[in-house]
Amino acid sequence: MSHSITLRHIYLARQAIAPYVRRTPLVRSPLLSQRAGAEVYLKLETAQETGAFKLRGAANKLLRLSDAERARGVVTVSTGNHGRAVAYMGRLLGVRVVVCAPALVLAHKIKAMRDLGAEVIAAGASQDEAECRALALAQEQGLTLVSPFDDPDIIAGQGVIGLELLEELPQIDTAVVPLSGGGLLGGIGLALKAADPAVRVVGASMARGPVMVESLRAGRPLQLPEEPTLADSLMGGIGLDNRYTFDLVRQVLDDAVLLSEEEIGSAMRYALREEHLVVEGGGAVGLGAVLHGKAQLGRCVAVVVSGGNADMARLLELAS
Numbered sequence: 001m002s003h004s005i006t007l008r009h010i011y012l013a014r015q016a017i018a019p020y021v022r023r024t025p026l027v028r029s030p031l032l033s034q035r036a037g038a039e040v041y042l043k044l045e046t047a048q049e050t051g052a053f054k055l056r057g058a059a060n061k062l063l064r065l066s067d068a069e070r071a072r073g074v075v076t077v078s079t080g081n082h083g084r085a086v087a088y089m090g091r092l093l094g095v096r097v098v099v100c101a102p103a104l105v106l107a108h109k110i111k112a113m114r115d116l117g118a119e120v121i122a123a124g125a126s127q128d129e130a131e132c133r134a135l136a137l138a139q140e141q142g143l144t145l146v147s148p149f150d151d152p153d154i155i156a157g158q159g160v161i162g163l164e165l166l167e168e169l170p171q172i173d174t175a176v177v178p179l180s181g182g183g184l185l186g187g188i189g190l191a192l193k194a195a196d197p198a199v200r201v202v203g204a205s206m207a208r209g210p211v212m213v214e215s216l217r218a219g220r221p222l223q224l225p226e227e228p229t230l231a232d233s234l235m236g237g238i239g240l241d242n243r244y245t246f247d248l249v250r251q252v253l254d255d256a257v258l259l260s261e262e263e264i265g266s267a268m269r270y271a272l273r274e275e276h277l278v279v280e281g282g283g284a285v286g287l288g289a290v291l292h293g294k295a296q297l298g299r300c301v302a303v304v305v306s307g308g309n310a311d312m313a314r315l316l317e318l319a320s
């Protein structure tokens, strides 16, 4: 593989983040197993303290900063869950955290970041504009820019999920993983394919603006207009100057599934009613891919349920 991230990097991440990050439950879903005609397990990243897997990468990244970098602080761009994870770790480690939030970030996610002590700046209409702002702040104030996905330390942190899956479910033949910038799928795919290249890695995205999937089709990173979606945590580009995740995802992704807003909504509703889980739209796309029979599955499937920070009013509306 041409990228610079190795399985060792993921093991090192696991050792570093173990005191800060939960090993999340892996539970069998009888109902989805029946529907899919396969053994289907759910990896519940909703159980992380910040409500999403992003704590893994953020913990690894902040722990690997030098003392001088920690003293100066960090800046990041986020649709909410990454910013919250960085803010959480920043508070634990005494690191100043500035988050540049694009206009579409939900109010309850901004509140969660502020409650953890982050300085949240409204920074432009799109993820790309917010990124420019973050870059400028990094240069002006000597802050370290922490990418939500395009960083080997972030990717390795998310990849720890792959190690946990292999240990608890060594017979796994398919992983269904929500896909946006590709840190999550890239890290998990790297770990699973290192164990056995035959394990299928299926990405799930929303049909409204699936930047990574369109970029892979085009053979280069693209920029797409942002549209509001129930999967708000999957919004945003992959960066026209993407360094790691585009190549990594290209290497480990076997199939990509796109979900309509209706399908995402029904996956959230299914999660709540049948699995008794609060799952946000971006966290539910893997569930949706299985629920709606959109993914080609093997016999032993792990679905990553990546986050639970749903807008409650919205979720209850969907569920009624």
Ligand SMILES: *Cc1c(COP(=O)(O)O)cnc(C)c1O
Pocket (backbone or CB within 6 Å): 052, 053, 054, 081, 082, 148, 149, 178, 179, 180, 181, 182, 183, 184, 185, 233, 234, 280, 282, 283, 306, 307, 308
């Ligand atoms: C960020 C996020 C994703 C996508 O992760 P990437 O590494 O950007 O592909 C999926 N689900 C949730 C809940 C997220 O917060």
